[in-house]
Amino acid sequence: MAKFLLIFCSVLGSLFAIEMLNPVQQAVIQPFTVLLANISTAVIVPFDDTVIAQGRILRDATTGFAVSIEAGCNGVEAAIVLIAGIVAFPASVQHKVIAILAGFVFVQALNIVRIISLFYLGQWNYTVFEWFHLYLWPVLIMLDVLVVFAIYLQWLGKRHPEAQPT
Amino acid sequence: MLMRRQFVLTLILMPITFGIWYAAGALFSAPAVWLCDALLQAVYPHLIDSVWLQGMKMGALTQFGMLEEEVVAASAAGNQIELDINTRLVSYSIAFYAALLMASNLQNGFYKFCIGLFCLWLVMAFGLASIAAKDLLVMVGAPFLSAPRVPPADLLALTYQFNVLLMPTLAPVCLWVWQLRGSPLWEALASDIRRASAQV
Numbered sequence: 001m002a003k004f005l006l007i008f009c010s011v012l013g014s015l016f017a018i019e020m021l022n023p024v025q026q027a028v029i030q031p032f033t034v035l036l037a038n039i040s041t042a043v044i045v046p047f048d049d050t051v052i053a054q055g056r057i058l059r060d061a062t063t064g065f066a067v068s069i070e071a072g073c074n075g076v077e078a079a080i081v082l083i084a085g086i087v088a089f090p091a092s093v094q095h096k097v098i099a100i101l102a103g104f105v106f107v108q109a110l111n112i113v114r115i116i117s118l119f120y121l122g123q124w125n126y127t128v129f130e131w132f133h134l135y136l137w138p139v140l141i142m143l144d145v146l147v148v149f150a151i152y153l154q155w156l157g158k159r160h161p162e163a164q165p166t
Numbered sequence: 167m168l169m170r171r172q173f174v175l176t177l178i179l180m181p182i183t184f185g186i187w188y189a190a191g192a193l194f195s196a197p198a199v200w201l202c203d204a205l206l207q208a209v210y211p212h213l214i215d216s217v218w219l220q221g222m223k224m225g226a227l228t229q230f231g232m233l234e235e236e237v238v239a240a241s242a243a244g245n246q247i248e249l250d251i252n253t254r255l256v257s258y259s260i261a262f263y264a265a266l267l268m269a270s271n272l273q274n275g276f277y278k279f280c281i282g283l284f285c286l287w288l289v290m291a292f293g294l295a296s297i298a299a300k301d302l303l304v305m306v307g308a309p310f311l312s313a314p315r316v317p318p319a320d321l322l323a324l325t326y327q328f329n330v331l332l333m334p335t336l337a338p339v340c341l342w343v344w345q346l347r348g349s350p351l352w353e354a355l356a357s358d359i360r361r362a363s364a365q366v
Contacts, residue, residue, distance in 0.1 A: 007318065016332075020324050072331040081336060135184065135258040142262075142335035143176065150169050153355070156362030 007088035015080045020140075030056070030080075031127075033074045036108070040115045058119050065123045067115070075111035078141045079104050085149050091156055103148045110144045174271035179339065180261070183268070187261035191218055192273045194260045195253035198290035205295055213313055215246060224251040226298050230306050237306050248302045256293035256334050259286050263338035270342070272349050282341045288327075289337045296322075296329040299356050 018024055033056040041053040052060045059066040082103045103117050114137045122129040187194060198220055206226070215227040229325035231243025240246045263286060267279055299322050302310045311319060346352040 009316075018268060020327065022319065025356075033340060071327065077327070077332050081332070089359075089362070126336055134255060136180075137333075138335050139180070139258070139262045142339060145175065146339060149175075150355075153358040153362050154169075157358045158361075 004088045007075040008084050011027065011128070012080060015038060015083060017076075019080065029074070029076060033069050034078070036074055036112065036115065037069055040112050040119070043112060044119070060119075060123065063123065065119075067119050067122055069115060072138075073111075073115070073140065075108050076146050078107050080147045081142070081150055082107060084128065085145075086152065089153075095156060095159075099152045103145075103152065106148050107144055109141075110141060114141065116157075117122060117131045168351045172269050172351060173264075176265045179265040179268050183261040183264040184258070187258065187264075192222060192253070195219065195222065195224070195257045195290070198257065198287045198294060199253060200220070201287060201291035202294040202298075205291055206298065212314075213239070213310065214298070214315070219253070222253055224253050224294055225249065226251065228302065230309060232301075238307050239309075247300055248303060249305075251294060251297050251301070253290075253294065254289040255297065255330060259290065259338050262335060263341060265340040266338055267345070268350055270346060270349060272345065278345045282338075282345065285341055286337060288350035289333050293329040293333060296326045300326045300330075301353065 005033045019029060033052075036056055037053045037056045040058060041051055044058075046133055050060050052059050052061050054066075056069045057066050058069075083100055086099045086103065091099075118129060118137070121132055199217065199219045202224070206214040206217060213227055213229055217224065219225075225251045226249040228247045228249060230237050230247045231240040231245040232238075232247065233243040237247070264283055266277065266280065267275060272278055303319060303322055310316060316322075317325070327358065338350045344356070
């Protein structure tokens, strides 16, 4: 447990520090955030063709309402927590890589739901938008991370049922 | 099965705990604001003059003021810049923690909640201090950064990210896992962990 905590905190702190570096922001985080805006728009457009993506901004061409995907809203922090947990837990490198990739997709899938929901909540009611944006969605994303990690543990366990203690 | 029950119950309980948290107003934020006040007065008395709680907002009177559109020391400016911080940005961690804990139906649940609450108030105090530092960085800039004992801007940004964007959701999870020990859910989780780690 102590080893897990030590590795978890070290990886978490390191990845956070790396994420904040300007070159990483320019080369990875910003383009990734723009990609998220584009994917969100691509998901919305079949149902609502008035939505356009401008960089990391989602805009309704008719009403002019827009949301900008900022730091903390791109799901990178949640992904970092998940990666730290997976790296800290003893498993083979192959399993860790599979879990990180699948977990990242899972977290980002919910994050796209968050972005789209906030885009429409903001147009409907700003108070509700603020509630979901500031308080509810961060909790749901962290629960998502927890679910993914729990599934990962069960998946690892099921691959080696003979190792189950008697 | 127990884990699935935990997550479903947490989701069901969240509207209740968030409702109580919202209705309680400043009750859950006040101790964190007092701790933040003590922290800022002890370490940065030359930056923060006083801290108070008004409704859900934490006010902080700084030692900086405006003179001809320039930020200078409050003594020279004759006025003081005031920070206005929404305490709910960090206090929602209590509602999340309560939902996690109630969903687990642990023995001595109320006692464990009280212990967790004290830990969260400490985490929240650091979160509020980080927001104050970020606001000072944005509003005051260079005079703030050149003051004694103020960390570099990059470290302040990192601290803000960590204490405000991450800790309100990560701290309740860590506390909950720590307090799970000995419960049926912990045994189920430990069994998964034993099986999973046995392969390495």
